[in-house]
Amino acid sequence: MRVYPDQLVRQLSPLPQCCLIFGDDPWLCEQSRAALHTEAKRQGFEEKIQLTQETGFSWNELYEQWQAMSLFSSRRIIELTLPQAKPGTEGSAMLQSLMQMDNPDVLLILTGPKLASEQTKSKWFKSLDAKGLYVPCTTPEGAQFQRWLDGRINHYGLSMGRDPREMLFALYEGNLLAADQALQLLQLLSPNAAIDCDQLSQYFEDQSRFSVFQLTDAMLNNQQDKAQHILSQLKSGGVAMPIILWSVFKELGILMQLKSTQNNRQPLQGVWSKLRIWDKRKPIYQTALNRLELNHVESLLAATSAIELKLKQQGIEDWTGLSHVSLLFDPKAHHKLSHIDLA
Template sequence: MTRVFPEQLSAQLNHGLRRYYLLVGSDPLLHQESQYSILAAARLQSFGEHHSFSIDQHTDWDLLFSECQSMSLFSQRQVFILQLAENGPNAAQATQLAQLISLIHEDLLLIIHAPKITKAQENSAWYKALIEGGLLVTCHTPDHQQLPRWVQQRCRAMSLSIDDPSLRLLCYYYEGNLLALSQALERLSLLWPDGVLTLPRVEEAVYDAAVFTPYHWIDALLAGKSKRALHVLQQLQLEDQEPIILLRTLQREVMILLDVQSRPIDARRAAMDKLRVWQNRRQLYTGALQRLDRMRLRQIVHHLTSLEIAVKKDFSAECWPALNALSVLICQPQFPTGLYHV
């Protein structure tokens, strides 16, 4: 199955429609805009109707199969839009889905939305049935390294000129929240009809709406980026993230670092394989191990334990300053002996 990014979809559609489109990822804006592009291209090919279905325990499969087979001489061509559940279809649903895909013909077009596709699903009959004649659109939210490129492309498409300070500010404020970022750019285009975005202009119209998970914080700590770690932590606090989740997540990562650090350098790759460290995160671990020796890692474990005890004693509010202080200290090249205590 051919894979493309959302920004490449229009070029693919200009070469003609596929029979199946699989939109995979967790970003609602990219799903929405990709679907809109497909439907717009489909309308030009006389697909005048579209029907949406959620694939779950309440799906009326008889209705779906009936719709597939009810085409008449006077019917319009139709688009079926299916939304898969977070964990994908179960065994029974997968069987029905494979049967449905086999019924799609030239007057039907199928769009499937999926939050993710697992290895097991890639081996399923319904997924394999999509390979021939299908297009996979990856709708994953760009990470902080990819986001500037996405914003620049968006600005070009909107005939906006943006300088580097403005670009950095938008990425800082809206990371993980493409919908809010898109709305901010629309607002800026209305405020400044000349299309020139400078830092003073952008500062007037934007606010911090970044969306993060604990793993964004962890990655910033591993990379030694203290400013980013503090920004992520601030947003997690505003979103009422439970401190205990942050503590447990960091504890788990530190234990992995301790395990890998205890191995000879030539055995660390095998250790990461055993610990199931993702390939795209291994460089972060390697960099962290160059900065954090065994003594420092054990100190971090000690202070995390103290923080967890404090949280369990209902000192959660006091825990946030301690997490901020610990974040800065973990990112420093040298680890001071006196840490902030709750």
């Protein structure tokens, strides 16, 4: 039976005969294993046997461990790692045979990389799946990652609003292990107080001389020399590109809403309040609104999206492209640079 990692704990009483944990996300795999071991220990499984299908491995060893009496007169966990997720002909026959020999004093855990669809249709997989649980540990993306992140934030009892949550999403999407470690750090640093974006910037930007907020302010004010200098410093300081893109997208989204309202000849007062823009920051946005047209903002969004897509799909950090985006905050640059394709 297929069970996702966040549902696993609810399916472990009583324990199944076997459990298959396969996937490429190390955090989900380890958390699933830990949950299994914790519940197994509570139900009297004290002894652990670890096997790995590698050169020289004999499937008879698995059979002997399945049949052997525990040295400590307790129930036993046999954990078998399949590095290629392919037991082969002999292994497939052995696994199917063991599933015909019920042994309530043994819990078999198989672990390995992500399974292809054809592997889940194999005889060995079906025989184990019928007797136990299959836990696919695939890294969540998009809305699924946001739900996971919200769940971990609640797990650690952290208080943070939408913006810092979006900032964490941009910085850690695709890396659950690093995200969880960051949340543990935040729990130590701010166990009771609410956490805002300024604090996240301070904690996770390698103590750089400049912050991403200074960069976007320079862009909004069309301070091109300053913006290029800050961008260079952020790069040399090891600041993660996703957090810079998050900040640029955030400011462009605000500009888009303000400019659309302005073009529709509607008052900005309600939008200032809706976007929670303080009085002291209104002049920064007003300067950009007076300088940029709606089509300029749309071009900026398209260029920034191309950089983000290149990063997520190809793993390329396009710092030159970010420099190009900064220049496009000057409307004069659009006549000479907007035709350049950043994809």
